[in-house]
Amino acid sequence: xxxWEFPPHISGGLGTACEGLTKGLATHQVEVLFVMPSASxxxxxxxxRIINASDVAVFDTKEEARQIFEKVKFLQVTxxxxxxxxxxxxxxxxxxxxxxxxxxxxxxxxxxxxxxxxYGANLMEEVMRYAMVxxxxxxxxxxxxxxAHDWLTNMAGIAAKRMxxxxxxxxxxxxxxxxxxxxxxxxxxxxxxxxxxxxxxxxAVSDLTRNTIINKYHIDPRKxxxxxxxxxxxxxxxxxxxRGVPEKIVTFLxxxxxxxxxxxxxxxxxxxxxxxxxxxxxxxxxxxMFNRSIRRVAKLGISSHFHFTGFLRGEEVKNMFAYSDVYVxxxxxxPFGISPLEAMRAGVPTIISKQSGVAEVLNHAIKxxxxxxxxxxxxxxxxxxYPALTTMTARCGLKEVNALTWDHASAKVKKVYEEVLEETx
Amino acid sequence: MKKTICLYFxxxxxxxxxxxxxxxxxxxxxxxxxxxxxxxxxxxxxxxxVPTNRLLxxxxxxxxxxxxVAFSVTGIALEQMEQYAPEALxxxxxxxxxxHVEFLAETYSHSLSSLVSPVKFRNQVEMHLKAIEKHxxxxxxxxxxxxxxxxxxxxEIAAGMGFTTMLTEGARHVLGxxxxxxxxxNALNPKLKLLLRNFRxxxxxxxxxxxxxxxxxxxxxxxxxxxxxxxxxxxELVNIxxxxxxxxxxxxxxxxxxxxxxxxxGMILNHTHLEMLTPSHAAEKxxxxxxxxxxxxISWADEERDVSAWQGNEMQQEAFNNLYALEDRVRQSRDPDxxxxxxxxxxxxxxxxxxTKLFTDGDVHQYFNPYxxxxxxxxxxxxxxxxxxxxxxx
Numbered sequence: 089x090x091x092w093e094f095p096p097h098i099s100g101g102l103g104t105a106c107e108g109l110t111k112g113l114a115t116h117q118v119e120v121l122f123v124m125p126s127a128s129x130x131x132x133x134x135x136x137r138i139i140n141a142s143d144v145a146v147f148d149t150k151e152e153a154r155q156i157f158e159k160v161k162f163l164q165v166t167x168x169x170x171x172x173x174x175x176x177x178x179x180x181x182x183x184x185x186x187x188x189x190x191x192x193x194x195x196x197x198x199x200x201x202x203x204x205x206x207y208g209a210n211l212m213e214e215v216m217r218y219a220m221v222x223x224x225x226x227x228x229x230x231x232x233x234x235x236a237h238d239w240l241t242n243m244a245g246i247a248a249k250r251m252x253x254x255x256x257x258x259x260x261x262x263x264x265x266x267x268x269x270x271x272x273x274x275x276x277x278x279x280x281x282x283x284x285x286x287x288x289x290x291x292a293v294s295d296l297t298r299n300t301i302i303n304k305y306h307i308d309p310r311k312x313x314x315x316x317x318x319x320x321x322x323x324x325x326x327x328x329x330x331r332g333v334p335e336k337i338v339t340f341l342x343x344x345x346x347x348x349x350x351x352x353x354x355x356x357x358x359x360x361x362x363x364x365x366x367x368x369x370x371x372x373x374x375x376x377m378f379n380r381s382i383r384r385v386a387k388l389g390i391s392s393h394f395h396f397t398g399f400l401r402g403e404e405v406k407n408m409f410a411y412s413d414v415y416v417x418x419x420x421x422x423p424f425g426i427s428p429l430e431a432m433r434a435g436v437p438t439i440i441s442k443q444s445g446v447a448e449v450l451n452h453a454i455k456x457x458x459x460x461x462x463x464x465x466x467x468x469x470x471x472x473x474y475p476a477l478t479t480m481t482a483r484c485g486l487k488e489v490n491a492l493t494w495d496h497a498s499a500k501v502k503k504v505y506e507e508v509l510e511e512t513x
Numbered sequence: 514m515k516k517t518i519c520l521y522f523x524x525x526x527x528x529x530x531x532x533x534x535x536x537x538x539x540x541x542x543x544x545x546x547x548x549x550x551x552x553x554x555x556x557x558x559x560x561x562x563v564p565t566n567r568l569l570x571x572x573x574x575x576x577x578x579x580x581x582v583a584f585s586v587t588g589i590a591l592e593q594m595e596q597y598a599p600e601a602l603x604x605x606x607x608x609x610x611x612x613h614v615e616f617l618a619e620t621y622s623h624s625l626s627s628l629v630s631p632v633k634f635r636n637q638v639e640m641h642l643k644a645i646e647k648h649x650x651x652x653x654x655x656x657x658x659x660x661x662x663x664x665x666x667x668x669e670i671a672a673g674m675g676f677t678t679m680l681t682e683g684a685r686h687v688l689g690x691x692x693x694x695x696x697x698x699n700a701l702n703p704k705l706k707l708l709l710r711n712f713r714x715x716x717x718x719x720x721x722x723x724x725x726x727x728x729x730x731x732x733x734x735x736x737x738x739x740x741x742x743x744x745x746x747x748x749e750l751v752n753i754x755x756x757x758x759x760x761x762x763x764x765x766x767x768x769x770x771x772x773x774x775x776x777x778x779g780m781i782l783n784h785t786h787l788e789m790l791t792p793s794h795a796a797e798k799x800x801x802x803x804x805x806x807x808x809x810x811i812s813w814a815d816e817e818r819d820v821s822a823w824q825g826n827e828m829q830q831e832a833f834n835n836l837y838a839l840e841d842r843v844r845q846s847r848d849p850d851x852x853x854x855x856x857x858x859x860x861x862x863x864x865x866x867x868x869t870k871l872f873t874d875g876d877v878h879q880y881f882n883p884y885x886x887x888x889x890x891x892x893x894x895x896x897x898x899x900x901x902x903x904x905x906x907x
Contacts, residue, residue, distance in 0.1 A: 359536065362536065363535060363536060363538075451869075451886070452888075454886070454888045454889070454892075455885065455886060462534055462536075463534075465534070465535070465536075466534045466535050466892060466896070467888075467892060469535040469892075470535070470888075470891070470892035470895065470896070473535075473895075473899075474828075474831065474891070474892070474895045475831070476827040476828045476830065476831030476832075476891075477828055477888065477891055477892065477895075479827060480826060480827050480828050480869075481888065484869070
């Protein structure tokens with residue numbers, strides 16, 4: 089299994105999902121070799137073996153190098169970021185090497201790459217190097233199925249498939265359309281599309297994402313299956329916080345970007361505040377729409393009841409949920425969306441947009457269209473005003489969230505493995 | 514003595530609410546989705562009420578009174594027929610005029626008032642009696658409560674109002690080993706006779722008729738009459754009760770439901786030991802076999818056959834309590850518009866939409882439900898009720 093990160097060092101939800109999935113697979117007797125670009129050594133390896141790509145030699149001999157490059161010529165993308173990985177240049181380098189001028193050769197034999205494992209400026213370069221290492225790993229280990237998460241690891245997955253001939257499962261947690269709206273980065277799109285084309289099966293985290301894969305990437309629907317994400321809340325979260333204000337608190341928590349729909353939250357807040365002043369709205373997070381959001385709130389004249397916290401970390405996030413009476417996730421596009429589950433787990437009644445994958449698995453959250461600020465305002469008002477609604481969504485929501493386990497989801501993933509194995513036999 | 518088949522149909526349409534946002538509270542006092550109500554009433558009238566009534570009229574003539582049926586039509590369904598489908602109301606009046614069609618009493622609003630207090634239940638039923646007399650010239654002695662909701666105490670209240678007979682569900686958990694195919698009496702007041710629905714034979718038509726996955730599909734009138742005759746070899750009385758909308762609406766015309774209905778009386782009456790009677794005649798003719806003890810309310814809804822479809826969760830209970838807390842003040846207000854709106858808000862349907870059982874057991878719920886989720890239904894209803902509360906004099 090090729091991932092990009094694994095707890096405890098994570099920057100997004102992907103690592104957490106990978107941990108949950110591998111643990112779940114372990115209980116279903118699936119042994120997982122988890123490859124990541126840069127492991128720190130403090131990952132929990134009780135149920136999964138982690139291979140640090142930074143420790144893997146790309147190839148030890150020239151013959152091995154030739155084999156790998158014969159099979160992984162595809163690595164050139166329509167990018168000039170990484171010219172030294174193109175096959176033409178490589179052949180050139182081979183010639184150079186023949187003439188003993190190989191000291192300049194950037195890929196020297198026996199060398200190990202150091203990956204940052206982050207999402208930095210050289211991301212494309214790392215993605216490609218990761219794929220090179222993947223092909224080595226594919227030669228060194230035995231396995232039955234290759235499973236690659238998101239576009240960052242798609243090339244690694246393809247490389248491993250070419251080397252081993254084993255079936256490839258691509259797991260799509262988010263697409264470029266979710267991340268950027270319609271301003272798609274063509275390089276990323278191409279990597280995603282290549283992964284999807286090469287895959288024997290694609291796992292989408294929601295039907296919403298499945299539809300994107302079918303419609304925007306033109307993939308045969310029969311190849312794409314939905315396995316909804318899950319959460320493993322090992323401990324019950326019951327946190328005491330004292331609030332400084334008597335009013336009820338309605339919270340938005342997430343990146344303040346186009347994808348998350350902050351402007352709809354602001355407009356809904358304005359509508360609610362027309363009717364009652366006994367409420368405060370909080371927008372927690374940062375992002376490229378931060379300044380614009382502050383200006384809009386000021387222009388609407390609701391700043392005295394609308395607060396920005398900036399970016400929140402671990403404990404602060406938990407405290408924010410504990411402070412909240414209502415949680416709103418108005419995302420314009422959300423492949424899955426874990427944060428409402430965290431809110432519900434904290435006993436907070438939750439409103440989510442119908443355009444989120446998580447809406448497909450939740451019954452006890454109130455669902456509205458992200459653009460329908462009237463419905464959103466109405467739902468907020470209802471949760472603030474009608475006690476039965478509040479207690480019922482909180483109680484049933486908690487129960488519902490605790491039932492969304494990786495155990496169930498990983499059983500479905502295992503079934504996908506079994507299917508691709510049967511087809512390749 | 515001949516054995517009896519008793520056919521009874523329920524006719525009801527609620528006033529569906531429009532999308533009523535909280536910013537409307539205190540500003541806009543119009544609650545109803547006229548377009549949806551009109552569209553649905555016209556559609557059901559043209560697919561079900563009018564053609565089925567015509568067919569029944571023909572059958573009554575053809576069998577010269579040997580074919581009989583009973584109806585209950587809620588007050589708010591009658592109001593909507595007057596408003597949107599007068600031809601349907603006219604055809605019900607024609608049926609009433611034949612003398613072979615019995616109209617039963619029930620709550621005016623298809624309400625849950627029997628679960629609140631005897632007074633509120635009585636008010637609702639009395640209002641309905643007036644409407645039935647006005648439209649059909651009948652004074653019912655037989656009553657069916659909303660959704661066949663019944664308990665010993667509800668039956669006792671009905672008996673106290675002068676009703677001789679009441680319809681309810683032949684619920685398995687109440688009957689135990691006993692058969693629904695006999696006449697029973699109320700456990701507290703033996704003067705009130707009980708007709709129990711045979712849910713298997715009723716649902717064979719109402720739910721299963723067009724289901725091609727059903728082992729007995731296609732259901733012919735001959736086969737069905739055979740089942741009824743079989744059930745009556747030993748027992749005395751089969752009660753077939755269902756929503757009237759089963760004909761042409763839930764079971765579409767293309768399923769052959771009208772041909773089935775047309776052929777059924779002949780097939781039944783071919784068995785010379787069988788006859789068809791209305792509820793009041795059936796209850797007069799047969800001897801009660803035993804009292805039936807029903808300490809907790811039953812109904813004909815869902816697998817549970819109880820009242821959990823309307824009172825199963827805290828939202829439903831809160832909406833219910835808020836609604837009925839207003840009743841006395843609304844009654845005293847002498848504001849006819851307020852009273853009219855209040856009547857319409859009492860329909861049990863509004864509570865049905867808030868049912869969270871639908872996540873597990875809900876084909877039927879989904880079919881009738883204008884909302885995407887019970888939470889939406891609750892918010893909308895409570896917004897309306899908040900406005901109505903503001904309108905009600907203190």
